[in-house]
Amino acid sequence: MQAWFCDNPIGVDALQWREAPTPQPQAGQVLLAVKAASLNFPDLLIVENKYQFKPPLPFVPGSEFAGVVEAVGEGVTAFKPGDRVAALAGNGGFGSHAIVPADKLFPLPDAMSYEHGAAFAFTYGTSIHALLDRGRLKAGETVLVLGAAGGVGTAAVQIAKAAGARVIAAASSDEKCALCKEIGADETINYSSANLREALKALTGGKGPDVVYDPVGGDLAEPVFRSIAWRGRYLVIGFAGGGIPALPWNLALLKGADLVGVFWGDFVRREPAGFQRDMRQLGQWYAEGKVKPLVHQTLPMSDLHKAYAMMSGRQVIGKLVLTP
Ligand SMILES: NC(=O)c1ccc[n+]([C@@H]2O[C@H](COP(=O)([O-])OP(=O)(O)OC[C@H]3O[C@@H](n4cnc5c(N)ncnc54)[C@H](OP(=O)(O)O)[C@@H]3O)[C@@H](O)[C@H]2O)c1
Numbered sequence: 503m504q505a506w507f508c509d510n511p512i513g514v515d516a517l518q519w520r521e522a523p524t525p526q527p528q529a530g531q532v533l534l535a536v537k538a539a540s541l542n543f544p545d546l547l548i549v550e551n552k553y554q555f556k557p558p559l560p561f562v563p564g565s566e567f568a569g570v571v572e573a574v575g576e577g578v579t580a581f582k583p584g585d586r587v588a589a590l591a592g593n594g595g596f597g598s599h600a601i602v603p604a605d606k607l608f609p610l611p612d613a614m615s616y617e618h619g620a621a622f623a624f625t626y627g628t629s630i631h632a633l634l635d636r637g638r639l640k641a642g643e644t645v646l647v648l649g650a651a652g653g654v655g656t657a658a659v660q661i662a663k664a665a666g667a668r669v670i671a672a673a674s675s676d677e678k679c680a681l682c683k684e685i686g687a688d689e690t691i692n693y694s695s696a697n698l699r700e701a702l703k704a705l706t707g708g709k710g711p712d713v714v715y716d717p718v719g720g721d722l723a724e725p726v727f728r729s730i731a732w733r734g735r736y737l738v739i740g741f742a743g744g745g746i747p748a749l750p751w752n753l754a755l756l757k758g759a760d761l762v763g764v765f766w767g768d769f770v771r772r773e774p775a776g777f778q779r780d781m782r783q784l785g786q787w788y789a790e791g792k793v794k795p796l797v798h799q800t801l802p803m804s805d806l807h808k809a810y811a812m813m814s815g816r817q818v819i820g821k822l823v824l825t826p
Contacts, residue, residue: 505597511551527575537616539567539595564595568619588619625657641666646711651678723747796820
């Protein structure tokens, strides 16, 4: 096999593409031939040693991927060689082959390509859990999605629309805003040029958004929290902007509003029945065409450094997919 190895988590430049013996699956494991892997923001954090999960060294990054089962270890009955599967494994996807615990694999529906299978569960799973479960979003409410043209952002826009909400998508360029309109946003705000608070006031008749989906953090958070509606829910998704905001607590009191943490990885581990329920709903929406991964570009696996540079440079609209 060949893969990108992280021997020292000091950043993307230290990753090395090299040959290694193809491992054989142990009990409970499956060997996959990887057909596609997508880039998620945590894949960037993990090679910089900034992610909450720190795998033993050396490791192969790549948290989400899809491929074909080549061999199964003892005790694995749910999968057999030749099966098409998607994997949510935490790491291992940026290579030609991967060993994955069987309980981190999902059958890939016939109608779903490897590219879509590799770019689905992480972002859509996060966004459905955030909006419907943690955010208690109801049809007819207004959602503001920050970083709306990114991976979790585009998923949030589509899911909020599928749930019957009105969506205001906010992003850093007119090009990103135009894309958000194409995938269903009702309104957009370019927060590089517009005054976000004034724009929100105008678009909501002064009421503010009922739910805010925030994967960006930084300087956007406090002004947006000040604009939230009475009984609003502010969903803390991530800090792609780099800064972890500090919020004066009186703002929550004044709005009767909730600051709601979202940790999808732990939700999957702690509440597997809720995760299965979400995946069934997403599978139905995918079949109905209501949600569909937006693949910005499919690059050869050898272009991983370029893919990382595009993500950290805010150049990705939707998802980047890598193929071996
Ligand atoms: N809580 C959870 O369970 C969970 C699950 C998955 C992901 N996350 C988090 O969600 C965040 C987004 O993940 P993603 O995979 O959607 O990433 P992504 O595709 O790169 O999207 C992130 C967006 O953040 C904005 N951004 C602002 N400042 C940025 C900067 N300095 N560098 C990069 N992007 C910046 C960009 O939009 P603009 O250019 O329009 O501002 C970009 O589109 C990450 O922090 C990730 O860790 C959390």
